[in-house]
Amino acid sequence: MTIQERFYDVYTAFPGRIPHVEGVKTWAEFLAEKNGVDADQMAQAAYLHDLTKYEPDGWHHALFDKSGVPAWKALPPFMYHGYSASLIAAEYELDQVFIDAVKHHTTGRANMQTAEKILMLADKIEPSRPYPEAATLRDLATHDLEAAFKAMLHHLYGFDQTHGRLNAYNYETYAFYIPERVAE
Numbered sequence: 001m002t003i004q005e006r007f008y009d010v011y012t013a014f015p016g017r018i019p020h021v022e023g024v025k026t027w028a029e030f031l032a033e034k035n036g037v038d039a040d041q042m043a044q045a046a047y048l049h050d051l052t053k054y055e056p057d058g059w060h061h062a063l064f065d066k067s068g069v070p071a072w073k074a075l076p077p078f079m080y081h082g083y084s085a086s087l088i089a090a091e092y093e094l095d096q097v098f099i100d101a102v103k104h105h106t107t108g109r110a111n112m113q114t115a116e117k118i119l120m121l122a123d124k125i126e127p128s129r130p131y132p133e134a135a136t137l138r139d140l141a142t143h144d145l146e147a148a149f150k151a152m153l154h155h156l157y158g159f160d161q162t163h164g165r166l167n168a169y170n171y172e173t174y175a176f177y178i179p180e181r182v183a184e
């Protein structure tokens with residue numbers, strides 16, 4: 001089964017979320033081509049990124065135990081799906097950077113590679129995202145990936161702050177890429 005087939009197999013149960021993932025795939029592919037990243041592998045990473053998002057916590061825990069990474073059970077649960085999907089990604093012939101992109105797409109991290117930035121950004125700006133800044137970020141992303149990535153982090157930092165979602169993982173990303181904002 002290809003990654004795309006596996007995605008559609010799982011998502012027949014969640015048809016309302018297919019446009020989101022297809023939007024991420026389209027934008028991730030487009031930004032990969034523009035920025036010298038393998039667009040085919042980027043598309044595969046997009047199909048994988050939310051593959052396990054609707055599995056219960058116990059399912060993730062069992063996978064982490066079975067895969068020899070029980071410490072991942074201590075992650076904030078909203079991050080489980082990126083980590084579990086990265087274990088599935090490792091079953092396919094993907095370069096490590098695309099596996100890392102899947103793993104870190106929810107919060108990012110310090111020192112991200114271009115493919116990691118592209119997946120995280122595409123996830124937040126694909127056209128079915130309803131918030132008004134998404135359109136501005138898409139415009140910016142078409143000509144300046146780095147600027148769009150930082151502008152997205154500014155937006156997310158505000159959201160995470162007001163919604164009590166700051167944690168050690170996303171804080172690392174903000175402190176690395178937008179230290180001036182974190183110091184405010």
Ligand SMILES: [Fe+2]
Nearest residue numbers: 024049050123
């Ligand atoms: Fe997503």
